[in-house]
Amino acid sequence: PSSDRPSPLPRFPRDFLWGVSTSAAQIEGAVDEDGRGPSAWDAFAAEAGRIKDGATPRVTTDHYHRYREDVALLKELGVGAYRFSVAWPRVVPEGRGAVNGAGLDFYDRLVDALLEAGIAPVPTLFHWDTPQPLEAAGGWLVRETAAHFAAYADAVAARLGDRVPHWITLNEPAELTLLGYGLGQHAPGRHLLFDALPAAHHQLLGHGLAVQALRARGATSIGIANSHGPTWPASNSPADTEAADFYDLLLNRLFAEPILLGRYPEGIAALLPGPVADDLKTISEPLDWYGINYYQPTRIGAPEADDSATASDFSGIRLPAGLPFAPREIEGRPRTGFGWPVVPEALTELLLTFHQRYGTALPPLMITENGCAYDGIDDPERIAFLDAHLRALRTALDAGADVRGYFVWSLLDNFEWAEGFHQRFGLVHVDYTTLRRTPKASFHWFRDVVAALGWLPT
Ligand code: GBH
Numbered sequence: 012p013s014s015d016r017p018s019p020l021p022r023f024p025r026d027f028l029w030g031v032s033t034s035a036a037q038i039e040g041a042v043d044e045d046g047r048g049p050s051a052w053d054a055f056a057a058e059a060g061r062i063k064d065g066a067t068p069r070v071t072t073d074h075y076h077r078y079r080e081d082v083a084l085l086k087e088l089g090v091g092a093y094r095f096s097v098a099w100p101r102v103v104p105e106g107r108g109a110v111n112g113a114g115l116d117f118y119d120r121l122v123d124a125l126l127e128a129g130i131a132p133v134p135t136l137f138h139w140d141t142p143q144p145l146e147a148a149g150g151w152l153v154r155e156t157a158a159h160f161a162a163y164a165d166a167v168a169a170r171l172g173d174r175v176p177h178w179i180t181l182n183e184p185a186e187l188t189l190l191g192y193g194l195g196q197h198a199p200g201r202h203l204l205f206d207a208l209p210a211a212h213h214q215l216l217g218h219g220l221a222v223q224a225l226r227a228r229g230a231t232s233i234g235i236a237n238s239h240g241p242t243w244p245a246s247n248s249p250a251d252t253e254a255a256d257f258y259d260l261l262l263n264r265l266f267a268e269p270i271l272l273g274r275y276p277e278g279i280a281a282l283l284p285g286p287v288a289d290d291l292k293t294i295s296e297p298l299d300w301y302g303i304n305y306y307q308p309t310r311i312g313a314p315e316a317d318d319s320a321t322a323s324d325f326s327g328i329r330l331p332a333g334l335p336f337a338p339r340e341i342e343g344r345p346r347t348g349f350g351w352p353v354v355p356e357a358l359t360e361l362l363l364t365f366h367q368r369y370g371t372a373l374p375p376l377m378i379t380e381n382g383c384a385y386d387g388i389d390d391p392e393r394i395a396f397l398d399a400h401l402r403a404l405r406t407a408l409d410a411g412a413d414v415r416g417y418f419v420w421s422l423l424d425n426f427e428w429a430e431g432f433h434q435r436f437g438l439v440h441v442d443y444t445t446l447r448r449t450p451k452a453s454f455h456w457f458r459d460v461v462a463a464l465g466w467l468p469t
Contacts, residue, residue: 020398021405022464028131028416029461030092031085031438032380034138034182036068037425039098041075045113048104050140051150051191052428055198066431072423072441072448078121080448084439085422086128088454089461093130094236094379094418095121096138096182099163106142107159115170122174133418134171135179135236136164136221139187139198146199151210151217152192154284161220168228176231179379180221183238183304184214185266196328196429204331209284215269219293226296236302236379237266241357241364245312245339254336255311262309267365269294271301271372300415302379303365305400308357310339327430347396348384349434355399362407362414375415378404382420384427384434393438393453401460419457423448 036052043049056067074081085093099106101114118134125132137160141150150156164180190197192207201207218235225233242262244255257278264276273295275283314337323330325338327350344352358381365373383396397419408414424437432443438454441447 020401020460020464023405023408026415027464028092028377029464030090030094030131030133030416030418031088031422032094032418032420033074033422033425034096034135034140035098035101036071036096036138036140037421037427038072038074038423040068040070040073042069044075045101045117046104046111047098047114048100048106049143050098050100051143051146051198052140054143054146055200058200061200062429063431063433066426068426070446071426073446074423075117077446077448078117079124081422082121082124082128082130084448084450084454085125085130087450088422088438088458091131091461092133092177092416092418093125093422094133094135094179096135096140097167098140099137099160100140100142102167103142103159103163106145106156107162110166115167118167118171122171126174131177132171132175133177133179134167134175135182136160136167137180137217138182139191141199150192150199151187151213152203152207154213154216157213157217157220160217161224164221165224165228168225168230172225172228172230178225178230178233179236179302180218180225180233181214182236184211184218185238185262187214189261190328194328194330202331204334205282208279208282211265212283212287212290215266215294216290218270219290219296222296222298223293232299234298234300234302234374234377234379235270236304237270238304238306239263239267239361239365240305241308241360243308243310243341245310248313250313251311254313258309258311258336267301267369270298271295271369298374300375300377301365301373302377303361304380304420305358305361305378306381306383307351308341308354308360310341311336312339313337345392347392348386349430351383353383353396353399355396355403356406358400358403359407359410362404362412363410366412373413375413377415378417380418380420382436384436386435388440388449388451390451390453393451394456397453397457397460 122132188211192201192210195202242255242259244251273291341352385392421436423439424435424441427434440449
């Protein structure tokens with residue numbers, strides 16, 4: 012009945028950029044074709060018990076062979092931009108040294124297909140698929156990895172830079188540091204807790220060096236995709252507030268401030284490798300825009316006596332005992348298939364907080380990921396989620412936030428890391444037996460949103 016239908020979405024600026032995102036390890040498959048080397052995720056998936064049902068990145072959606080069909084879907088969707096990632100182990104199989112031309116050929120074909128369809132390519136240079144030879148030598152815990160990353164960035168820009176102005180250096184260094192090196196939930200499966208923080212610094216250094224390499228190749232639109240969310244104290248007690256502030260420092264400020272302000276937040280220096288003053292000059296190379304991946308806020312309290320004695324589970328993540336903060340459930344909210352609470356107004360809060368904190372040091376913002384996991388081809392929950400988040404974004408624009416674009420995670424159902432194929436984030440359903448693609452109700456809804464609200468190709 013029409014009375015149940017939500018009111019039309021408010022309008023967005025004429026030149027607002029509408030897009031969708033994916034990443035290489037999650038959609039490409041073809042892990043040993045055309046000279047690609049193994050990634051840390053291939054190695055991690057080969058270890059028993061790491062990933063649900065023993066799923067692997069071996070085939071996923073087979074996008075490597077089906078990219079033309081996927082570009083046709085993007086064209087039907089009507090988006091102005093497509094964010095994908097370039098697989099480092101496809102381009103530099105050893106992680107350092109020889110460049111594999113056949114690996115670059117794939118992205119060359121993809122970029123041409125996108126341009127022919129009138130869609131701006133927005134490549135991310137690193138979305139967690141570290142070449143396994145580098146990972147075996149310590150991965151991002153090792154300083155030299157940053158320089159190898161910049162050399163790889165240069166090779167990609169040398170090939171694609173004549174047609175690609177927009178670039179993203181890293182995806183979510185916070186999650187790789189925390190889940191990959193800190194808690195062992197993601198590749199490379201290390202349990203280093205706070206000793207993981209050098210991996211954060213080296214990724215940030217790699218980011219800055221890659222910005223320099225991209226600029227030298229003429230790139231004019233460079234950003235990063237950082238994971239951020241408001242941190243809510245469980246109560247206004249001093250202990251809960253202090254715990255929440257510390258978590259905010261680790262998730263948000265640790266990754267935003269070196270880039271935007273050229274310094275680390277106070278209280279973190281002791282956890283980083285050696286003197287970092289010169290590195291901070293590199294890390295704070297000016298960006299053309301700053302990308303935010305937003306999923307949900309986190310509610311944090313001080314650990315209680317029983318938390319500090321035993322490990323606990325939080326939304327499927329095993330937290331060790333003895334941390335200086337404890338996640339608390341956000342009650343009274345709908346939950347996505349993943350169990351994450353749906354809190355659209357926290358997106359407004361996040362964007363306004365960024366403006367308040369960083370003022371004129373903040374370049375224009377871009378939402379580089381936002382989305383949710385639900386099963387089914389008829390997916391009214393995803394439509395409601397995206398609709399509510401777009402309204403929250405519009406509210407932030409009205410309050411003065413400078414946000415230039417919005418990318419849905421994700422175009423396709425895909426390999427959801429430690430969850431394997433269980434969590435489906437796509438606007439397009441993928442049957443993992445036949446690899447058939449079927450646009451969901453949310454695909455048609457988003458197509459209509461983009462058509463109605465308009466975009467200008469850049
Ligand atoms: C992104 O990471 C990734 O960039 C992308 O590859 C991935 O497929 C996508 O999101 C969906 O997962 O506090 O337990 O409720 C998202 C990072 C980290 C965001 C965990 C949500 C919630 C955990 N996420 N967080 S919990």
